[in-house]
Amino acid sequence: MLYAFLCCHDEAIVNSWTKEEDDAVLAKRARVTDKLAARGKLGPAVRLMPTTAATTVRMGREPVVLDGPFAETKEALLGFYLIDCDSLEEAINVAQEIGRDEKVVFEIRPVKVFVSKGKAS
C-alpha cells in the first residue's frame, strides 16, 4: 500500500532553525529515506515553501483568491513523502524513524489514486 506522510509542523519553529539545524534535520531524515529509496519504496518527497508563499483559491459562486494557507493553524503542512509500506504498522514505524528527535507531526494517509505524468513526476 502506498502511504502519504504529511509533515505538519509549527512553522515559526522551523523558520527559527539556523541553516545548520535545518541541514542537520534533512541529513538525519535522508539517512532513513535513502534506505527506503534503495529498496524501491520511496515515491516523490516534497518540501513546500513557507506558507507565506501560499495562495488559497476558494470555489463558490464567485471564486475567491486569498493570500496565505487555507487554514490558520499552529501546525501547517510543510511537506510530504509518498512511501510504499506493507502495513499500517510498518508505516507507523517509518514515521517514527523519519521523525526521530523532532517535534514534527505526521499524518499517515493511505493513497487512493496516484497519477504521475509529465514534468512534475
Added chain:
Amino acid sequence: MTDVAWIDPLLRSARPQAVGALLRYFRDLDRAEEAFQEACLRALKNWPVNGPPRDAVAWLVLVGRNAGLDDARRRSKNDPLPADGEISDQGDAEADIAERLDNSHYRDDVLRLLFICCHPDLPAVQQIALALRVVSGLSVKEIARAFLVSESAMEQRITRAKSRVAQADVPFETPGAAERAERLGAVAAMLYLLFNEGYSASGGTVHVRLPLCEEAIRLSRLLLRLFPGEPEIMGLTALLLLQHARAPARLDADGAIILLEDQDRQRWDRDMIAEGAALIEKALRHRNPGPYQVQAAIAGVHAHAAQAENTDWGEIDRLYATLERLQPSPVVTLNRAVALSKVQGPAAALAMIEPLAKPLSGYFHFFGVKGGLLMRLGRADEARIAFDQAIALAHTPAEAAHIRMHLDRLMKDSQPA
C-alpha cells in the same frame, strides 16, 4: 541532540509573540522581558519532565504573567506566594488563554513590539540593536560583536534606547487600519535596515554579520505570516530573500567584494530565489506597487539572468524609473544610471548623474560609479580623481580594495607597453 536541545528553537520562535503579549499585559518593556525570562527558566525545568506544552506561546505568556504578578506581590508583601510550578500544568487555564490569545491578538502584539523599536528619535543602529535584543532575544554580547563595539558600550546604548522608548507612550489599544499601516511601514523600514546592516558589512567581517540578514528574513516572514495580504511585506520578504541568495557569491576567499556581473551565479541560492519570485508574483496580483515590490522585482530580474550578459537592463531601467516616481532619491537615480549605461552607454549615464554631484558628495558609490563611467569613456585622469574620492569615503577595507583594483587597472593601461 541532547535532552533539552529541542527547547531552544521553541523558545526562540515563541519569543516575539510571548514578549509582545506580556508587553500588552504589563505595559512596560522591562517587566515584560523579565517575565518572559522567568517563564523560560521555568520551561527549562518543566518541559524536559512534562514534555512540551500543546501551545508553547500560551504557556510562556501564562507562566510569565503569573511570575510577573508574583514579583509585584512580593514587592508589595501582600499575598503569600504560590508554590513554584503550581501554575505550570493547569491544562484548562492553558487552553483558556490559548483561546483568548488567538492569532488576531498576537499579530498586533508582535507588530507593536517591533514598532516600539522604530522610534523616530532613535538612530538606525539603536533601533536595530533594540529589536535584536527585545524581539529576537540576542544577548548584548552577541549584538555588541555584530556591531564591533564593546559589550558595555552596547549595554549603554540599549539601556538608553529603552528609556527613550518608555517615554514614547505607544498606545496599547488595538490599532485602527491607518495606524496599523503606519506601524507596518515603520517596521518594514527597520527590518530592511537590519538586513542592510548585515549585508553591507559596514565595518564588520562577514561571517559575524550574516546572522543579521537571516534574522531580518525570519522576522519579515513572521510579519508576513501575521499579515498575509500585505503586498509591500511580500515585496520586502522577496527583496531580502533575493539579495541574500547572492551571499555565497558576493565575496572572494580574501573577503574582497565580487561585483554582481562577476559573481559565480551557480553559487546563488536557488531555493531563496524561487521563494522570492513566488512572493513577487503574489504581490503583483494586488496591483498596488510600492518601493519594496519594485526593488524586489529588480533583484528578480538579476536573479533570472543565468549569465550577467543575459540581464534585461531595459527592464531594470524601467523598474528604476518606477522606483524614482514612487520614492524619488538621488541614490535611486544613481542606480538607474548604472542600468542606463548598459542600455544607452556611459555618456548618457554620466549626464544622468551630473546633477547628483552635490547631494551625493559624501557617497562612496557615487564616486565609484562615476569613476567607472569615466574609465569606460577613456577619460583616465578624471576617473582616477573619482576613484581617489571613493577610496576616501570607503567604509570597509573590501570597498577600498575594490576601487584600488580599478586604479591598478588604470595605471597598467596608462603605462607604455
